[in-house]
C-alpha cells in the first residue's frame with residue numbers, strides 16, 4: 001500500500017466522515033504547487049476555498065507568523081495586545097470601513113453580523129426584541145453553525161439538525177422584486193453573497209448589487225455582504241461588491257484574511273452601527289489574537305503590494321476565454337469573475353471522474369455540485385503557470401467522452 005493510501009485509510013478510520021475529499025494527500029506546498037508524500041506535484045485549483053489567495057506559505061506571511069510566534073501568541077481580550085490595533089486599522093483602511101470586530105472563522109463572522117443586525121434592529125430601529133427578521137437567499141452558503149444552517153436550502157447541510165433558529169426568510173437569489181416584497185417593519189437586514197461560491201459560482205445579473213443597495217437604503221434595512229469567499233481580490237476587485245461600485249453596510253470577511261496560514265475573520269462596519277456592541281455583549285477568546293493579527297497584516301500587505309486584484313482580473317479573463325475555446329460538448333457554461341470560476345457541465349453529468357482525471361493530470365479541483373467544477377487557483381499564479389494548467393485541463397476536457405465511456 002502506498003504512503004498516501006495508508007494515510008487516507010487512517011483518516012477514514014479515526015476521523016468522522018463529514019467530508020468526501022478527493023483521494024489525494026498533500027504533504028508539502030509552495031505558491032500554487034502542492035506535493036503528495038510520493039513526491040508527485042499538482043497545481044492547487046481550489047486554494048482551500050479561496051483561503052490561500054496569497055499562495056501557499058507566502059514567505060512574507062510565514063515570516064510574520066514566525067516572528068510573532070517568538071514574541072506573543074495569545075492574550076485573550078481581557079488585556080490589550082500590541083498587534084490587534086494595528087491589524088484593525090489596516091483592515092479598516094483596506095476595506096474603507098470605520099471599525100472592525102475580529103473573530104476566527106467565517107461562520108463566526110456571519111454569526112457576528114447576524115447578532116449585529118438583530119441588536120441594531122432592537123436598539124436603533126425599534127423592532128421589538130424577538131421579532132427581528134433577516135432575509136437570506138436560496139442556495140446560500142454562510143457556514144455551518146446551527147443558526148446558519150437553519151436557513152440553508154441545502155438538504156445535506158440542513159436536515160436532521162432541528163430545532164432550527166427562527167427569524168430568517170428565504171427568497172430566490174438575484175431577485176430584487178422578491179427582496180422588496182419580503183421586507184416588513186420587523187426586517188433588519190438582507191444577508192447575501194455577491195457571488196454564490198458554494199452554489200457553483202452563481203453570478204447575479206448586472207445591476208443586482210446596485211439595486212440591493214437602493215432597496216436596503218430606501219427601506220432602512222442593513223445590507224450585509226458575505227465576502228468571506230469573494231473578498232480579498234479573488235474576483236478581480238478587493239471585494240466583489242466593488243464590481244458595481246457598491247458599499248454594503250456590513251461585510252463579513254474570513255478565509256484569505258488569514259493568508260492561508262491561520263484562521264482570522266472579521267466583520268467591518270461604520271462606527272454608528274458597530275457601536276451597538278458594548279462590553280460583554282459579544283466576543284471570542286482567540287478573536288484578535290496577536291499571532292492572527294500579525295499574519296493578517298502581512299496577508300493584507302501581500303494583496304496590496306502584489307496587486308492581486310488586477311492580476312486576478314487579467315488572468316481570469318484569459319482562463320475563461322481559453323476554457324470556452326475547448327472542444328468539449330459536455331460543457332454548458334464557463335462562468336466567473338476574476339479567478340473565481342466554474343465550468344458547468346450538462347445537468348445529468350457527474351464530474352467526480354473528471355476531477356480524478358484532472359488530479360492524474362496534475363490539477364486539483366473539486367466539484368461543487370454533481371455537474372459543476374470550480375477553478376480557483378492562488379492569485380499569485382504566474383501567466384506561464386496558468387497556461388500550463390490550461391493545457392492540462394484541455395487534455396482532460398477534450399478526452400472527456402473516453403472518460404464517460406470507460
Ligand SMILES: *Cc1c(COP(=O)(O)O)cnc(C)c1O
Pocket residue numbers: 049105106107108110141142143144193197198226227228229230254255
Ligand atoms: C467558507 C464560507 C463561510 C464560512 O467560513 P468558515 O471559515 O468555513 O466558517 C461563510 N461564508 C461564505 C460565503 C463562505 O464561502
